[in-house]
Amino acid sequence: MTAPRLHPRDYRSDQEVRWCPGCGDYAILRAVEKALAAVGADPDRTVFVSGIGCAARFPYYLATYGFHGIHGRAPAIATGVKIARPELDVWVVGGDGDMLSIGTNHLIHAVRRDLDMVILILDNEVYGLTKGQISPTSPVGTRTPSTPLGSVERPLSALRVALAAGARFVARAADTDRDLPDILVRAHEHPGTAVVEILQNCVVYNDGAFAHVTGREVAAEAQVRPVPGEPLVFGAARDKALRVRPEGGLKMVRLEEVDPADLPRFDPTERELAVMLAALEPPMPVAMGVLLEDPAAEPYERALRRREEEAAAAGPTDLGELLRTGPVWVVPG
């Protein structure tokens, strides 16, 4: 692109943002604007597709092309956009209801196909726009208007779903994380479907839901942030680490008790490790940052286009010609 680089605010549309004051979505919107500026996105070739929910209002607030679809179907709409026009830069934004309840099927299959796009899952563990019911990511025991006695169902993990579907890029961040724009840049650079789970605070219906993980005082103990080539060390004193149990899964150890040479080093292309990291939940540290980045394969739309070009070279390219192939007969005049 020869166009001058834009400032993050250049990606802001003229629409008044209508999220609740203090909503985590504001921080995410700013991070997205920063990421777009950082990658030099052309607003005219960028498309944001969303479903329904608070998070799905995203496209209105960006000065790019935008399509606010129907509940759960954003990944499917985006699939059509990307296949039809592979040169467009496609982003999908949805909440936990959109992506992990009504539209889980589309999330799974979009990830499985691996089109070159970014899917942002803004997880606040609650239904906001419908006034506070439990969501598929709410912990057991959550009391809401629809579960006054406390919920009895277990939550779904966005990243474990994505990994089970074969995702090659998964990342997790909190709405206010300073490295969120960088993570979004890496997600955008990944040549395939990149899934980013963003822990988003809902001030009205679920305020502080992630405080035990993201709170400034607890973050160092409650999070592990894998660094490529380094052992999985965490803790305010950097005194704890994760090692792989022989029977699978990760185990917390004190650094002083182990030989650092025995600790696994984080390799972002290692799927098994990413699966174990994504599964960590309190009292284990929650894994934040890019957990898997494996850019090996050819995105769906490119593989498809290549086959179509091969077919075009091999078969008839004119309908009239095709209609005359096969059994035909002449009725003389």
Next chain:
Amino acid sequence: MAVAEESGRTREAGREVRELETAVVRFAGDSGDGIQLSGRLFTLSTALAGHGLETFPDFPAEIRAPAGTTYGVSAYQIHFGGRRVRTVGDRPDVLVALNPAALRVHLEGLAPGTVVILDSGSFTERNLRKAGFARDPRTDGTLASFRVIGIDISDLTKRATAHTGLGVRECLRAKNFFALGLVFWMFDRDLAPVEAWARARFRDRPAVLEANLAALRAGHALAETTEIPQLPSFRVPRARFRPGLYRALTGHEAIAFGLVDGARRAGLPLFYASYPITPASPVLHQLARMRGLGVTTFQAEDEIAAVSAAIGASYAGAIGVTGTSGPGLDLKQEAIGLAVMAELPLVVVDMQRAGPSTGMPTKTEQSDLLAALWGRHGDAPVVVLAASGPADAFERAREAVRLAVHHMVPVILLADAFVANAAEPWRIPDLAREPDWPVRFRTENGDFRPYARDDRMVRPWVVPGTPGLAHRIGGLEKDEFGRVSYDPDNHERMGRARWKKVLRVAEDLPPAELEQGEPGDCVCVVGWGGTWGPISRAVTTRRRRGERVAHLHLRHLWPLPRGLGELLRSFDHLLVVEMNRGQLVRLLRGEYLVDARSHLATRGRPFAVDEIERAIDAMVEEHCR
């Protein structure tokens, strides 16, 4: 029907020759017997012999139902002869039944004198029991009024193919070719085209090819020698066709070809997204083989994803099409509403089948009309078209694309299981001589309002990637500028505009026109979609008798054609014939306050001509004498 029109029987070299204006042949057997293939090959031969024809493949939903059962019976009927054949034929002149179950299923309604060819080798006690025969129908008088010809097709096929080295089971699979050989002799057909077809089809399996060819020739030779002197032969005249190049065309091919032609004329890539469903999947298969023609096919994870991806593709500047059948239409309705609201082009092909719910998935019906028209929440008008037969399906499919892209509106094209599978001769149009109607995307900057309308109420189509025109659309109500709006007057205005825009599509369509008859006739038979053939034929026979009966056939169900109300009101009586519990009749009564009456049937098969004739006769008797 052909039996009733039979013009004579003569004898040649001691064998009976039947002369018919049109003939009906029905093949029936187990779903694993290759009945559909026999039917298609006989159709190919019939077309090449220069007859008018119409076919009716009729198969169970089970892929390989337990052998010998009545619910596993597959059939293929072909009606052909010396004129444009409009129906599949009410009753067969020749029934080939490869097992007792096939005889059992198809015994009902056979006319006296029908030639019934049976594979006597399959009439074992076990098979008779499975078919529900308490006694052998060949000997208990059940078949007394028919010309029954029992041939041990199983044994003769085994013997004819023994030299191929195939196992007995494989050899027996050539039974359908043996039967085909017999029928070919009866209708004086050339074996060469079928042999050529088989050579190409079984190129990689020489033993199977040899078995099929040997069985075909053995069946033909058996009929030719006088070993079965009671086997009649038939003389059926050729039809007079308009000069030109012809091919056989099925409804699903027609829709695929029409969509491709439409997209090409619009200058757009075709994006076809579908989830496998009977009986719509063949359209996906056909288009998947046409990738060199600007077609992208996408098998989605479900019906909703298919329509959503099609909408995404249209938004991005292709023509998004999704194909489905009844249950899938239900699932797509919310997304169709999104396309209504976003005002994006979209084509939805619905191959109607017998419902509700799973119903009878392989059987035909016309029961999705009101769902197509009004089946979405909110006021969500779309254009609804219906194909009256394979050739018409080609025209409707390309028309659906044209209307969708030029009016920024979803178009639902209704076909049905019968139209999808039926084949008819089709004069291949000279596509190069017809005009294109290219789409022009809006690219000009300045005074851009996403929902500003032109004089036809149509909003501009701006595709992502267009410099300077980035904007947002979606399912929320918007004002002209594309801003979300809860303003009461704006919603009133936009709702009216969406409605009016669709109504004005009628200006882009031909006015109401009769198929037969004159305005002011005593009775007008009104049909839509796949019932064209039997209605047309029934009206013809009644007009030949001098009855003042007209035929009106609707291909545009919404908006309804201009002048329709006036035309309908010109008749003394209206008889709406449809395969549902009364859907078009409700529409016409509601729209025009006319006293339309119904003749309805939902048996999962096309109307018989005589059934419609009786309905007309009853109305004529009561009101027109």
